[in-house]
Amino acid sequence: MIRYDLVCxxxxxxxxxxxxxxxxxxxxxxxLVTCPHCGSARVSKAIMAPAVKRTDRDQPALPSAPAGAPAESGPVALLSEKDRQIRAFLRAVRRHVLENAENVGDRFPEEARRMHAGETEERAIYGGASLEEVRALHEEGIEVLPLPRLPEEGN
Known part of the structure; x- marks a missing residue:
């Protein structure tokens, strides 16, 4: 299998x-090779940098075949160690909040205001709020933080 960068x-x-x-x-x-954006069949190969496996590095090369194709054996690093640590930390933060805070759903802005005003006891809560609602809470001096969204939630 070979992958080409193409341009119409x-x-x-x-x-x-x-x-x-x-x-x-x-x-x-x-x-039969057409542009997915405009449908033009006037397509040519774009300038590409060759994928050359280096032997002077400790890191394994990234795979060059599509999913499902036979792969070379050995580990493949898709994320750096620092990226893996950051993702692990975000997962831990998210898990902690989900396990230790109350989900108040769309009532989040109102509940945060009630706690800030002393109308209800302070407790850990999470829920939904629009960007405008979050801005308003910040302007009112109410501290809120977004719950980290994990990369796999967007896939």
Whole structure:
């Protein structure tokens, strides 16, 4: 398998996988390689940096094949150690809040105001609030923090 960075005549860039360079040439000549943005069949290979495995580094090379393709054996580092530590910390913070605070849902701004005004006992809460509601709480001197959203929640 080979991946090419491609560009259409309207300068849209994208990439695509092919069995080999001959497969790309055949499909391109037949007008079957089209831009996903505008549908143009006037597509050419963009300038690419070759993926060359370095032997002078301790880190393993990133995979160059698509998901599901046979991979070389050995560990692959997709995140640096520092990134893994940060994500682990964010997961721990989120888990702590979910286990130790009360979910007040969309009532969060009102509950935070009631606690700040002394109308109800202070306790750990979390819930939903719009950006405007959060700004208003900050302007009122009420300290709130966003609950970290984990990267896998967006996938």
């Amino acid at each position: 005549d309207k300068n849209h860039t994208f990439d695509s996988w092919f069995t080999d360079s001959a497969a790309y040439e055949k499909l391109s000549a037949g007008g």
